[in-house]
Amino acid sequence: MSVVASKILGTVNAPYGANLSAHQLAACISSLETMKEAFGPVFSFFTEVKPSLQSDFIQEMGIEDGAKTVATYLQTQCANPISFAA
16 A cells, blocks of 8 residues: 555544545545445545645546546535545
8 A cells, every 4th residue: 555545544534434445445536426335535535635645646546537526526515625626
């Protein structure tokens, strides 16, 4: 697991008692359908993880287009700014 993934997984898993792997998180943040399986960690990824780490993880996993779609959807659902949706 990369250093970036380790930092991110600690942030998104802990508050929800989740145990997502990097690949599971990548699937959830890049698909509107799969996002529903782990909404808390996905929301945490886009609102609590530093934008630079988000970008690094998204590029590392090769999920740019899907992640943009999910981030844009989440932005329509909340008032919190989601930098990846911009």
